[in-house]
Amino acid sequence: SKSWQSHTNTITGKKIYTIFRDQNCREMSKIVLNRLYRLQNPENCSTARKIICGHLGAGMGASLHHWVYCLNYAYYTNRTMLLDTSQWQYLQNVRTKDGVKDFHQFFLPISKCNYTYQDRMIAVPWKNRAIMESSDITKSPQVIRLIHIGVLFRDSPSVPKSAHYAMPEEIFYNVIKYKHNPMAWWIGFLAKYLIRPQKDLQQFIDQSRKMLQFQSPIVGLQIRRTDKGQEAKLYNIDQYMNKVNQYFNSLNKRNLTAKRRVFVTTDEPQRIQELKSKYKNYQFIHPPLNQLNGSPKSRYSANGLKYFLRDVFLLAECDYLVVTMSSNVGRLVYELHEVIYNQTRSQHFTSLDLEYNIFGKVPNDGPWIMQAAKDCHSNKTDWIDLIKGDFLESCSFIKKKTDNIYYGYSKRLKKSGYFHRSCANYLIDNESYPDHSRLDHFLYWKKFDIFPP
Secondary structure (H helix, E strand, O other), X not given: OHHHOOOOXXXXXXXXXXXXXXXXXXXXXXXXXXXXXXXXXXXXXXXOOEEEEOOOOOOHHHHHHHHHHHHHHHHHHOOEEEEOXXXXXXXXXXXXOOOEOOHHHOEOOOOOOOOOHHHHHHOEEOOOHHHHOOOOOOXXXXXXXXXXHHHHHHHOOOOOHHHEOOOOHHXXXXXXXXXXXXXXXXHHHHHHHHOOEOHHHHHHHHHHHHHXXXXXXXXXXXXXXXXXXXXXXXXXXXXXXXXXXXHHHHHHHOOOOXXXXXXXXXXXXXXXXXXXXXXXXXXXXXXXXXHOOOOHHHHOOHHHHHHHHHHHHHHHHOOEXXXXXXXXXXXXXXXXXXXXXXXXXXXXXXXXXXXXXXXXXXXXXXXXXXXXXXXXXXXXXXXXXXXXXXXXEEEEEEEEOOEEEEEEEEOOOOEEEEEEHHHEEEEEEOXXXXXXXXXXXXXXXXXXXXXXX
């Protein structure tokens, strides 16, 4: 799909980042995509175990993250996820008469199965982990309706294990070899599956890229205003541009002299002229001003959604991002960026407010996967020596008097022992996802090649 092909990513013949994946990365992506495809397309839709994901009365960024949470839970419980879009905010006559006719107006189907009247009638709202996640399929419902994770955190004594800050370990250990943030890649991969563009939308994105003359290096700048002021602090354009300047100055220090180019999206079109007037040494490229409108009527129309998707995909293609991570859109753009770029071993974004986070993904009390932050040696009995970069599994916290002590299993040493808290950093929760490798023998590389060679 051409939406994942970047502009020429060179400066004076020198590469900054490469968007093309090495073979290991490509194969991992294809393996995960194949597993999703098989889970989402069971042999018999009427008997398949399913997750029904309802609407969320919010914008597309928040809605998509809710859908990702549902798809992740389906992967975790070996089920097929179906969307109930009957109250989707972008649907015709839900928020505005100018909404989309249906989900498939812009997106490819996520499953061959349809959400049926029978599914609606027998669906059981998620209640507790013991019943819903039982390994005995005779005890758990065939169809589960997964309510919003925020409601679960508020009302339920327990939440799905997939709501912990975790991803499949096998995938994690592969992805961390070439990704700065494997969790962002995982969320972005699930999101990309859910919003694969239909042909007309894909053509619109490709034409927009060509019209805007996308070239590298380019920084993606997302300035969210309008209703955002009710949720988080707003920042002026100088605060955004200070971070953009820092990025281009870092290129100059590496002897990479380049035109300072910025792709801007905003729901306040007047910010574009403000940027152009104040920062004349920059080239600002942006969508047509009449397509940058933050009013609810425009935002929830079919055209508003089309423009939003174009902006998100193009922002994700930028070399570097300056956003606010309090925004679902800022997080989504970064997550998709992690999917389409290969060597993101460093952080490719600056957030003016929060650090990157995943709503509905919270660290558990253990066990965890950790990584040694430095060399730590000990002669004590039952302690383990750490070398920077070591992976540690099944880690738990043990407090002895005033010392903060952890206990975990060293994958390098193949043994467990104690180590000091200051020696290692938390990575993700240690949750056991199902082994979906049985689906890998179905893999036909060409069929599932959604990434460019």
